[in-house]
Amino acid sequence: MTEIKKATRDGFGDAILELAQNNKNIVALSANLGESTKLDKLKKNFPDQYIECGVAEQNMAGIAAGLALSGKIPFITSFAAFSPGRNWEQIRVSICYNRANVKIASTHAGLSVGPDGATHQSLEDLAITRVIPNLTVICPADYHEAKKAVIAAANHNGPVYIRLGREPMPMITDENSSFEIGKCDILKEGSDVTIIATGIMVNEALKASEKLAEQGIHSEVINCHTIKPLDEETIISSAKKTGKVITAEEHQIIGGLGGAVAELLSQKLPTPIKRVGVHDTFGESGTAKELLEKYSCDSTAIIKSVKEII
């Protein structure tokens, strides 16, 4: 059986279409990347709810804030490297300080952008969004979860950042899996080590967990789709059970999921932690698979860290 793969950005494209159809106050803003960010269907079917801003991410963020302060529910879209990369201060002030009800949906996050190289591979976006007050930060694990996250974000009153990927990836949840902002999902129970993963690394964590089980190591796998607010209760209770924690993200190990979990546990339940992700370096050109392997964002890297900590 061939595995069906879909990108999280496709989940966004399908969800926004559904949302726009049901609510005319839902609008999507594009910075000249509408097709890449999967707004093409919305543009075709609901042109009045599609706002082209040109290659101007800062202005796009501000316009969205103005629209939101006047009652619209705007989604701003671009590559994560440019939004929230280039327009961070506009997100901080015009959107978050204003508590403007803007959703920041950013595709092409992480190494899996591939051949475009380091300039377009956002590996810092979780760190720079998570630190802003009033902003909810979500990193869905697959297509279905992305779709649910986008719908949940639209129903949530306040700014939300949704991190999305370009590369089609295996689906690990389905239409009926639960999704609640701020609530982790325990995908697999185990007692030897906790693996907390986000985004496409959730699938890698599941793969790692299977291989570890073959070697008699029983890992608990947690899908931490919401980086902020962090589900402290689930993380602490799992860390208490296993006594060892691995975090895994397609992002710098500084400031993202690993940073968030380390901050939490160091304060509330000091626990040995290993962070899997990119180690303070830029990426480069290559295929998604090659890059994820080279920059230790795969199941092999997770297994290695588990062995080191156990």
Added chain:
Amino acid sequence: MNTEELQDLARNIRKSIINMLAEAGTGHTAGSLDIVEIMVSLYFHALKHDPENPDWPDRDRLVLSAGHINPALYATMSEAGYFPKEELLTLRKINSRLQGHPHNHSLPGIEASSGPLGQGSSVAVGMALADKMDNKPNHTYCIVSDGEHDEGQIWEAIMFAAKNKLNNLTFIVDRNHIQIDGTTEEIMPLEPFAKKYEAFNWHIIEVDGHNFTEIISALDKKSTEKPTVILAKTIAGKGIPAIENNWQWHGKTPTKDEAIEAIKQLEAR
């Protein structure tokens, strides 16, 4: 209101600004003083608003993109009845509703938090666009400083507004020729300024920013086709000879003694 009444209001607002800034000990004096006639023309003539009901859905909107000159905004809002005048002296102090730069969640009537230059322009454009989409008849005004045009974001907003023919949007540029480190033409030349807006396909009206007749007439004859910019020539620090036309007053405040002297001069005029 006749011109004399407007001028009286302007004088009172300038006195408030001086007192507020002297009490706060930090803030921006020159721009606050030179925007007074424009603020008065907006709040006492052009804006459809209700101080009793700041969230009135059918109000016009004003975004002060040049958020640093908000002493003028606060003093004018207070005269208009948004909050008691005594509160003006809490400017920039702990627990005050009068934040150093405007914040929409601390003071009713503030449309958007602003201050980081350029940002308010886009927010105002977004508000005007929302009204257009909803076929609402309201107008959005945005006060931008001249030095603020160093920011690329403003030109992004200007292009977007022209593309979308936002005839329900007016920028008012405080053309006082100064910014914090010097004169605008020294720091980053803006001239030919009007021609830049013209090239970006806006409707341009140039006025003396201290002449009520000119300002009000400009506010009354905005374009019905495209966004309008009112380029208001102002004298930085207007009203206090010791402060006028001196860029060094952009970002400093009068001492208590200087304030007493300044109030005397305002009363003598």
